[in-house]
Amino acid sequence: MSCFVDTSFDSLKKKGEELCGDMVEIIKVEDSTVIVLADGLGSGVKANILATLTSRIAATMIKGGADIYETVHTIVNTLPICSERHIAYSTFTIMKIQRDGRTYAVEYENPPFFLIRKGESIKVERKETIINGRKILESNFSLQEEDVITIISDGVLHAGEGNVLNMGWQWSDVESYLLRSSGNKRCAKNISRDLIDACWYLYGCKPGDDATAIGIKIKRPQYVDLFTGPPEHKEKDAYVINELMRGKGKKIICGGTAANIAERILKRSLVVDAKDINSEIPPIFYMDGVDLITEGVITLSKTIEIIREYADSFLEEGRENSLKGEDGAIRLAKILLEECTHLNLWVGKAWNKAYDKEEFYLSIGIKMRLVEELCQFMQRLGRIVKINYV
Known part of the structure; x- marks a missing residue:
């Protein structure tokens, strides 16, 4: 064993x-x-x-x-x-x-x-x-x-x-x-x-x-592969998706652009969960072969907030169970906390053309900070983490 x-x-x-x-x-x-x-x-x-x-x-x-x-x-x-x-x-x-x-x-x-x-x-x-x-x-x-x-x-x-x-x-x-x-x-x-x-x-x-x-x-070791953000060079799109799908365990995509890349490469339909349209957290999507697809920055930020509270070693009066619910952030947090011993991250560094130069640097800076925070908390919880920048 x-x-x-x-x-x-x-x-x-x-x-x-x-x-x-x-x-x-x-x-x-x-x-x-x-x-x-x-x-x-x-x-x-x-x-x-x-x-x-x-x-x-x-x-x-x-x-x-x-x-x-x-x-x-x-x-x-x-x-x-x-x-x-x-x-x-x-x-x-x-x-x-x-x-x-x-x-x-x-x-x-x-x-x-x-x-x-x-x-x-x-x-x-x-x-x-x-x-x-x-x-x-x-x-x-x-x-x-x-x-x-x-x-x-x-x-x-x-x-x-x-x-x-x-x-x-x-x-x-x-x-x-x-x-x-x-x-x-x-x-x-x-x-x-x-x-x-x-x-x-x-x-x-x-x-x-x-x-x-x-x-x-x-x-038993439980593996999770998570892809967020498009690769810096478009020719790496297929490589990242293929590596994601070859993962040993659960497969997660965070971000609309990343989800669209998977839809294009895998030629599989991307379907929105309509019942969560009015939630504070953007809705999740479904695709055959992918365990969870969420929006990017907002969902990652909320997920980290949940994990931070959960990782706190001292009980505080009035603390509520932050893992109750079914929105994208809670589902992601549940997988990372309860079904993950090894986290393999695929983090894209592409320039999103929807932003101007100043907005891009702000956006990429926020995403990289969130990824770093997520890694820190997962490692604090004893998980084995690997980051692949693409």
Whole structure:
């Protein structure tokens, strides 16, 4: 199995604090993905500094080629114990998932992670190891396609304490919730966001502790080819359309001129969706063999706005589900967020003769900025992005 490790996290910071005391690092190396969750003692600035120190040590060492055992040994020997409470200044979970699904995890005083497979919770065997007097739990296991792992900080277990629930969420309660909710989630972001949403409401929208959820979904690679803007030289029209249609997965066209090129090269009818004519977002079009055809700049701009909101790691009171609806921007955002692990962009640089010179430079500048923003957000969400300028 050669899998894609889809990862995402969401956090709540304790009410009244400017910073979250949990810190997450997700490191993509050549043959594996490493996830680090550090939970600093207490909350606020001090906790944030402690968690940042822990996660950055791990990230720096792993990127530098150190193995996880060496990394854990360094962290444990670096972080002191609180003299008053006799507990660690920072707890952590580190997990390394290789491309073939083999996984190694170490946990230090964090709640145990969850593994859901085909609607069942899988018990992972853990081995106790003592490093510098600290009890570390190690586990080795293999993951399968569609497996879901959820890593949490203890603030998730405290949700509802003294408010909705007397004792807060217990580990088994979170497990039951994930068994009900994670099976129908198409991407890691949906998993982490859904769990943190639940914590937000259990806390009565006033979190009593920092809370973080990391969602991990093992997926088969999902490819999307997206073409926007006509090529700089017309003789490349056929080349771009042929490359688009040869793509391994979904095919998307953004822009009226790009759609007309596809219609001409493929000799297929382009049909407008009349029911969306009065929408704020320009209507979509249909063509055999192409999964989605939208207008260009307006739709791309709105799509990026949706993805930006969706990628925001901190929940804001009153946030609505931005993926509800069926207009072109929402459909495009859904595909990019839920059905894309590898995005291949074909970006045309042609001069649109409908514009004068000044308008052209403004138009091409806006389009290139939108493409750059889209790439940045997709990469931030862990997707693999390639841009082809034509």
